[in-house]
Amino acid sequence: MRVSRAAAVLNDGRLLGSGSGLRSLGLQCRTSASSSASRKWPVGSRCFSGTSTARTAAAAAHAALKQAQELAAQNMTPEVVAAKMSPEETKRLSTVRNIGIAAHIDSGKTTVTERVLFYTGRVKAIHEVRGRDGVGAKMDSMELERERGITIQSAATFCDWVKKEPTGETNTYHINLIDTPGHIDFTIEVERAMRVLDGAVMVLCAVSGVQSQTITVDRQMKRYNVPRISFVNKMDRMGANPWKAVEQINSKLKIPAAAIQVPIGSEKEFEGVVDLIDLKCIRNDGQRGVHLRVTNEIPEDLKELVQQKRQELIEKLADVDDEMAELFLEEITPTPEQIKAAIRRATIALKFSPVMMGSALADKAVQPMLDAVCDFLPNPSNVPNLALDRSQGEAPVHLIPYNALPFVGLAFKLEENPYGQLTYIRVYQGSLKKGTFLFNTRTNKKVRIPRIVRMHSNEMEDVAEIGAGEICAVFGVECASGDTFTDGNLPYTMSSMFVPDAVMSLSIKPKRSSDADAFSKAMNRFQREDPTFRLHVDEESEETIISGMGELHLEIYVERLRREYKVDCETGQPRVAYRETVTRHADYDFLLKRQTGGPGDFARVMGYIEPNEGKPEENEFEEQVVGGMIPDKYLGACGKGFEEACRKGPLLGHKVIGVRMIVNDGQTHVTDSSDYAFNLATQMAFRKAFEDAGGQVLEPLMKTTITAPNEFQGNILMLMNKRGTIVDTEIGADDFTLVADCSLNAMFGFSSHIRAATQGKGEFSMEFSHYAPAPVQLQKELVAKYQKELEAKRTK
Ligand SMILES: Nc1nc2c(ncn2[C@@H]2O[C@H](COP(=O)(O)OP(=O)(O)OP(=O)(O)O)[C@@H](O)[C@H]2O)c(=O)[nH]1
Numbered sequence: 001m002r003v004s005r006a007a008a009v010l011n012d013g014r015l016l017g018s019g020s021g022l023r024s025l026g027l028q029c030r031t032s033a034s035s036s037a038s039r040k041w042p043v044g045s046r047c048f049s050g051t052s053t054a055r056t057a058a059a060a061a062h063a064a065l066k067q068a069q070e071l072a073a074q075n076m077t078p079e080v081v082a083a084k085m086s087p088e089e090t091k092r093l094s095t096v097r098n099i100g101i102a103a104h105i106d107s108g109k110t111t112v113t114e115r116v117l118f119y120t121g122r123v124k125a126i127h128e129v130r131g132r133d134g135v136g137a138k139m140d141s142m143e144l145e146r147e148r149g150i151t152i153q154s155a156a157t158f159c160d161w162v163k164k165e166p167t168g169e170t171n172t173y174h175i176n177l178i179d180t181p182g183h184i185d186f187t188i189e190v191e192r193a194m195r196v197l198d199g200a201v202m203v204l205c206a207v208s209g210v211q212s213q214t215i216t217v218d219r220q221m222k223r224y225n226v227p228r229i230s231f232v233n234k235m236d237r238m239g240a241n242p243w244k245a246v247e248q249i250n251s252k253l254k255i256p257a258a259a260i261q262v263p264i265g266s267e268k269e270f271e272g273v274v275d276l277i278d279l280k281c282i283r284n285d286g287q288r289g290v291h292l293r294v295t296n297e298i299p300e301d302l303k304e305l306v307q308q309k310r311q312e313l314i315e316k317l318a319d320v321d322d323e324m325a326e327l328f329l330e331e332i333t334p335t336p337e338q339i340k341a342a343i344r345r346a347t348i349a350l351k352f353s354p355v356m357m358g359s360a361l362a363d364k365a366v367q368p369m370l371d372a373v374c375d376f377l378p379n380p381s382n383v384p385n386l387a388l389d390r391s392q393g394e395a396p397v398h399l400i401p402y403n404a405l406p407f408v409g410l411a412f413k414l415e416e417n418p419y420g421q422l423t424y425i426r427v428y429q430g431s432l433k434k435g436t437f438l439f440n441t442r443t444n445k446k447v448r449i450p451r452i453v454r455m456h457s458n459e460m461e462d463v464a465e466i467g468a469g470e471i472c473a474v475f476g477v478e479c480a481s482g483d484t485f486t487d488g489n490l491p492y493t494m495s496s497m498f499v500p501d502a503v504m505s506l507s508i509k510p511k512r513s514s515d516a517d518a519f520s521k522a523m524n525r526f527q528r529e530d531p532t533f534r535l536h537v538d539e540e541s542e543e544t545i546i547s548g549m550g551e552l553h554l555e556i557y558v559e560r561l562r563r564e565y566k567v568d569c570e571t572g573q574p575r576v577a578y579r580e581t582v583t584r585h586a587d588y589d590f591l592l593k594r595q596t597g598g599p600g601d602f603a604r605v606m607g608y609i610e611p612n613e614g615k616p617e618e619n620e621f622e623e624q625v626v627g628g629m630i631p632d633k634y635l636g637a638c639g640k641g642f643e644e645a646c647r648k649g650p651l652l653g654h655k656v657i658g659v660r661m662i663v664n665d666g667q668t669h670v671t672d673s674s675d676y677a678f679n680l681a682t683q684m685a686f687r688k689a690f691e692d693a694g695g696q697v698l699e700p701l702m703k704t705t706i707t708a709p710n711e712f713q714g715n716i717l718m719l720m721n722k723r724g725t726i727v728d729t730e731i732g733a734d735d736f737t738l739v740a741d742c743s744l745n746a747m748f749g750f751s752s753h754i755r756a757a758t759q760g761k762g763e764f765s766m767e768f769s770h771y772a773p774a775p776v777q778l779q780k781e782l783v784a785k786y787q788k789e790l791e792a793k794r795t796k
Helices: 005-010 020-024 052-073 078-084 087-094 109-119 143-148 184-196 212-223 242-251 300-320 322-329 336-348 367-376 513-529 551-565 632-647 675-692 710-721 750-757 776-795
Strands: 096-103 155-164 170-179 199-205 228-233 257-259 261-264 272-275 280-285 291-295 353-357 386-389 395-398 408-417 420-429 437-440 445-448 451-456 459-463 471-475 484-486 504-510 534-537 544-548 569-571 579-581 586-594 601-611 620-623 659-667 696-709 724-731 735-743 763-773
Touching: 087 096, 096 109, 096 184, 096 212, 096 367, 109 155, 109 170, 109 199, 109 228, 109 367, 155 367, 155 451, 155 471, 170 367, 184 212, 184 408, 184 551, 199 212, 199 242, 199 367, 212 696, 212 763, 228 242, 228 367, 242 257, 242 353, 257 300, 261 300, 261 353, 280 367, 300 322, 300 336, 322 336, 336 353, 336 367, 353 367, 408 513, 420 451, 504 513, 504 551, 513 534, 513 551, 544 551, 551 569, 586 675, 601 675, 620 632, 632 659, 632 675, 659 675, 696 710, 696 724, 696 776, 710 724, 710 735, 710 750, 735 763, 750 763
Parallel strands: 096 170, 096 199, 199 228, 228 353, 257 353, 620 659
Antiparallel strands: 155 170, 261 272, 272 280, 280 291, 386 395, 408 420, 408 484, 420 471, 437 445, 437 484, 451 459, 451 471, 504 544, 504 569, 534 544, 579 696, 586 601, 601 659, 696 735, 696 763, 724 735
16 A cells, blocks of 8 residues: 555645646647546536436536547647637637736836737726826736835736738737736746736847846746747837847747847837838827827838848748748748748747837837737637546546537636635636536535626626636635636546745734734635745744745735734744755664553554655655554554654754655554554654654755846856856856856845846846755754754743
């Protein structure tokens, strides 16, 4: 028997399944295989019976299930899926876009989104981020966001874009849009957006180009195979250079990219763009640039550049697209339609990113970017979406965004608002009607959907039904972030998103004891909404500890407590989330024998602990007892004892990871043995063996990306030598990028060091990479401090 429960509990916060299995099957997957053991579901086991209406419903459900499984059983490309859909479905889906806007901090995501909402008629007036009118951008609805001018939570909205096609006809595209935060501390917001979106607009600053956080966002887009177009914003700024951004997308992000526009004028004189595909000039006119003035006359001084950049675009496309390569080899000049089709194919195939440019703040060239969203980003049927069929050993199956098929959706975000709990759902298959029942595949519970809304930042619009491939929010549904919902007939589950481990913690307590209720209410809510925010009570110090992705992340929650719940808190110093592990094999033989009058406690456990080879962040418990020396009924208690011991390591009281514990022998007593005794004996045996097995403190290493002008390279190298291991450097024409694995401990206060070393021109971003042994001296100091604290408590 293999008890894997310990691993499941201890690995909270890790990637829920890796997806590599699917990839190795040759499937381009956007999901990852869940590793959880599956209960086998008999297909169609939830049958209707009784009335004839019910029987008709049962027959319909059965037919739909069969159709879904037949379609899913074929290894379909999105084209085949599209061919199977009715013309009405194909038409509906062809105009749906689910997109995210993601970028480095302050690149202008929110400002761009505000223009998108204005030009699509979603908002009547434009309000700027930290604008003088004091209103703030629509998508930064939280008071804190407006005050600080940063996005903390991703916000969803939708709008309709009426696109003029080259033929003169118009098509209305329905765009679901998510504006995501730029700060790494709120990275979970980007992760969950990427998990459910079909495409993205990557915004870059025309002066800074690819920045440290652009690289992180790029990794997230790659993790979920999200096709993207790029928008070089801030073309009105001094020093704007879109060509540097294009070069850096190619060199730093390693994505073949080419501009599809050329700027007309630059900096303060920036007027608009020349479209390299249709060879037209596009300028904005009217208040807030609502009108587009499109002309065929290309300014004389731009003609050569336009020629050169158009040729570069065609050559780049020929590198990544077969049809374009053929035309290129035959020296045929492609038509605008052929170029557009090649860009669309290559973008959706993740081989290319078309680059546009403009200035959101100056209301210039945003509309062509919206056209590009429709032209080049996929509709929901263009990207494969997989679920796991639990009736077939979790075999991957394609979901088809077809309204008539049984429902499958993923709850990707929870949020509490004054009307109750709101759950954001991406509908992958089937449609969702108000009042219907859905089945939560994790809890096996049926839930009624009383209300469906479409979100527009913090406002909402009620709808009666939402179609396949769309995003909506529902009220009154008890669930967790990442739960799969089906109609109850499909034994499908979808994998969830990547949840990074918390790396920083601090102690917190309300200043007034009367605030305890409000405090715990707020904490419950924050934890439900944000899987990277955790809370626990330290048993020894009895302190409440919150942990998260960084100082800003925790600071924002402390501030939200004060503002939204009127709870003022005292906080301790930020602490690093260390881990503990073992370095070698050690045997144990532990006897617990206590007689304190009445029934005693007796349990003997024998075996060994060792490093969990190949799984350094997981724990595993295994029993190899022969001859029933420990009966089955106590082995479960041993497993639990191991889990409990791993929650609080012997060295520092931090979590234990990467340890395997084997129980292979033991002894019981007729009257004094119990679950309690075996649980306790295992914990004590573990603690003792931990010492013999070379216990070690691990510290989080952060993948740190630094970008700065080239002249500061020496200074940065000096800074980093003390802090970590440099894993990559890349020197561009003006600035360089350095990637290093740094100990989080060494990074406290790093922002002021980097500012001093680069005259404020350098910047950095950090994300958790892995755990590694802490320096020996630090380990000694930490252990000594912890043991002293324990001793002080014992003698108190
Ligand atoms: N000059 C210039 N400034 C811009 C432009 N777009 C945005 N800005 C300014 O850049 C700053 C940041 O803009 P935001 O839209 O908040 O950027 P963001 O990427 O959403 O920021 P975070 O979500 O906090 O990462 C604001 O002061 C904007 O007014 C632009 O096209 N030109």
